[in-house]
Amino acid sequence: MTLRTGLEHLESAQELGAVLKKHENVMVCCGRMGPMCIPVYGIMERLRDSYTHVAFRDMDYDGPGSDRIAGLPECASFMGLPMTVYFRNGEVVAATSSIQTAEQVTGILDEKFGPPPEAG
Numbered sequence: 666m667t668l669r670t671g672l673e674h675l676e677s678a679q680e681l682g683a684v685l686k687k688h689e690n691v692m693v694c695c696g697r698m699g700p701m702c703i704p705v706y707g708i709m710e711r712l713r714d715s716y717t718h719v720a721f722r723d724m725d726y727d728g729p730g731s732d733r734i735a736g737l738p739e740c741a742s743f744m745g746l747p748m749t750v751y752f753r754n755g756e757v758v759a760a761t762s763s764i765q766t767a768e769q770v771t772g773i774l775d776e777k778f779g780p781p782p783e784a785g
Contacts, residue, residue, distance in 0.1 A: 667725065668696075668698060668723050668725050668769075669698055669707075669773070670693075670706040670723050671706075671710045671722045672706060672709055672710060672721055673720075673722050674712075674722070674724070674725070675693065675722050675724040676724075676728060676729065676730065677730040677763075678730035678731050678733040679730070680730070680757070681693065681722075681730060681733055681734075682731070683707055683723070684720055684722060685752055685755040686755065686765035687720075688719075688720035689717040689718070689753065690714065690718055690719040690720065690751075690752070690753055690778040691719070691720045691722065691751070691752040691753075692709065692719055692721050692722070692749065692750075692752075692774070692776075693722045693723070693724055693734060693749070693750050693752070694706060694709060694720075694721075694722075694723050694746065694747045694748075694749045695723070695725075695726050695731055695734040695746075695747055695748045695750070695766070696701075696723070696724075696725075696726050696747025696748070697717065697722040697725070697726050697727065697746055697747075700762045701745060701746055701747065701763050701775070702746055702764075703763075703767050704764055704765075705713075705747050705749060705764065706723060708765065708766075708767045708775070709721045709723070709768050709770070711767070712750070712767075712770065712771065712774070713720060715781040716774055716778070716781050717781070717782060718778060718779070718781075719774060719778055724772065726747070726748070727745055729756060730780055731782050734748055734750055737750065737757060737760065739757050739760035740760055743760075744745060744761050744762065745763040746752040746762070746763070747762070747763070747764070748760065748761075748762055749761045749765065749770075751773055751774075751777050751778070753777060753778065758777045759773050759776075759777055761773070763766075768783065
């Protein structure tokens with residue numbers, strides 16, 4: 666099942682691998698269409714136009730390939746959804762679980778990938 670978001674979807678571990686090879690900075694939110702996940706998808710949708718140096722993707726937690734996210738050591742202790750993972754050059758640089766605020770997400774984006782490029 667594809668998530669009903671405005672984000673680009675990852676349907677498999679192979680697609681995740683391709684995105685990680687193509688983009689230096691990647692944020693993947695792996696979840697369901699539930700109350701803890703939907704706000705994070707919305708934050709990502711709002712931020713993607715300003716954080717043009719980050720590839721924003723979602724992945725269905727119940728879909729094929731999601732074990733690539735859930736199986737990461739950084740996600741091993743997570744008990745809730747979504748699992749949001751930030752990759753730089755294919756390596757995990759941050760991971761969070763459960764609902765996040767826009768301030769929490771932008772804090773991680775700014776720290777790990779740098780602030781949005783200047784408009785201009």
